[in-house]
């Protein structure tokens with residue numbers, strides 16, 4: 001089969017790989033109909049996440065048709081159309097019983113390595129480093145889904161791929177980020193990053209009833225998409241984030257803040273940016289936490305800071321004193337995808353939410369090596385790329 | 395250099411060129427830092443060792459930037475640095491020693507060449523991933539078919555009126571073929587450290 005394969009920094013190749021096979025009774029193999037490139041994939045593209053190996057198939061936003069199931073898998077049969085959640089969960093361990101699927105205690109087959117880096121292991125993820133199991137990803141023609149009897153989302157037949165695909169990751173990620181904010185009707189929710197995750201968080205905050213939603217990003221086209229859902233926008237290249245947030249909240253600060261940027265944040269303050277960039281390049285810190293710093297300082301006392309943005313390791317110069325003294329609640333994590341599935345399907349089904357709004361580019365899988373730099377450089381007004389394995393490259 | 399990666403890689407010939415420049419700069423910077431005397435003697439710049447050492451530091455700094463994921467600013471900084479180098483080695487063209495004069499002229503030529511190369515690489519990299527057209531207007535993409543104001547609080551209201559959401563219980567249906575114990579699941583769910591409010595029934 002053909003797949004997108006990681007070979008090193010900025011080196012993603014479209015290559016022939018062996019077809020996946022059933023390895024365990026709970027497995028399923030799917031023929032991929034649609035997959036997408038995620039902001040998290042950019043952290044791999046930039047080689048900033050530890051634990052990738054050349055030859056790893058990438059991709060964790062995938063859907064398709066079941067073509068084969070393992071002998072113990074009673075939940076699926078060939079022909080079923082499923083979306084694959086990016087977190088692999090067993091459904092049996094203590095954490096899965098609590099609904100904490102992204103920290104499933106059994107799906108990470110490299111738990112020992114993960115313990116060294118994170119203290120305790122987290123769940124297995126598709127196409128996302130050997131710290132999270134080293135499972136092959138779904139930017140491919142076929143995907144083996146481990147623990148597929150639990151790790152799947154059945155979608156209604158009348159949903160298009162474009163409406164269903166993001167149930168795999170960015171939609172529940174934006175939703176979880178907003179739910180974690182415990183939004184009250186009077187709240188102002190400020191969201192850093194108007195990428196796909198930020199966009200989903202904006203819609204989620206609106207549906208959960210926030211009075212005012214503020215979106216912060218440098219890219220005008222992304223801000224226009226944020227404004228489409230009623231967000232007030234701030235471009236840090238044009239105005240002071242701090243002054244504007246205070247102005248919009250009568251100097252109280254946003255009640256709830258969401259960091260949907262993560263470890264590759266840009267800073268307008270040149271020395272800060274150079275400091276973090278240099279330390280990151282020299283591997284003295286893994287993450288550039290500008291957004292985290294700003295949000296910690298801006299959030300209203302007693303407020304919530306929700307962090308869906310991905311961080312990989314250690315960060316530096318965090319104003320934790322501000323967070324502590326202001327009594328800020330911090331909530332974060334990889335998304336417990338299936339925890340939110342039913343309510344999100346309901347929202348789509350009732351015509352209240354249509355997540356396909358975020359797609360700006362649809363291309364054959366073979367074009368993946370071109371689409372990574374297009375998404376990375378934010379050129380061509382790119383916000384979200386969907387890849388189709390079935391299609392011929394032009 | 396593209397053939398090295400094949401046409402199916404996201405890595406282009408210009409990426410490879412920039413990587414080459416970065417590695418070269420790292421080597422040159424280290425050499426200037428460690429052995430400024432040799433450069434000084436070669437180009438007739440005796441007495442300028444500490445300046446050369448400072449250039450070494452500059453070179454290493456620009457190498458780090460050049461090898462990073464956004465090399466454009468570092469490449470422009472390098473082009474400017476090349477002009478500084480050019481002006482410095484040009485001093486040596488007035489040396490009394492014919493060989494040093496010759497070396498200095500070679501140095502001037504090389505610095506001019508590097509300035510052109512760095513500027514060329516910077517323009518190539520700026521085009522990476524395509525042109526930047528005028529920002530698109532996506533203000534028709536709300537993703538909320540009922541309209542923003544009709545959607546505001548829609549989910550909250552629904553939950554306040556309707557039955558508790560099924561989401562977290564849904565895992566019972568999906569749980570591993572029969573052996574998950576629903577009673578146990580229920581109890582655990584009750585004690586779960588999940589966010590209060592909206593979503594959890």
Ligand SMILES: NC(=O)c1ccc[n+]([C@@H]2O[C@H](COP(=O)([O-])OP(=O)(O)OC[C@H]3O[C@@H](n4cnc5c(N)ncnc54)[C@H](O)[C@@H]3O)[C@@H](O)[C@H]2O)c1
Nearest residue numbers: 039040193195196197217261262265266308309310334335
């Ligand atoms: N928690 C999860 O389970 C989960 C799931 C998916 C993605 N993520 C993470 O969410 C983050 C965003 O993902 P995405 O797909 O939207 O990526 P993206 O890269 O498209 O979006 C990031 C956005 O942040 C903006 N940005 C950069 N610096 C900024 C700053 N200082 N202030 C404001 N905006 C700034 C960028 O311009 C960009 O639009 C990534 O870190 C990704 O890894 C987490």
Ligand SMILES: [Zn+2]
Nearest residue numbers: 038039040169
């Ligand atoms: Zn993702």
Ligand SMILES: [Zn+2]
Nearest residue numbers: 090093096104
């Ligand atoms: Zn589990």
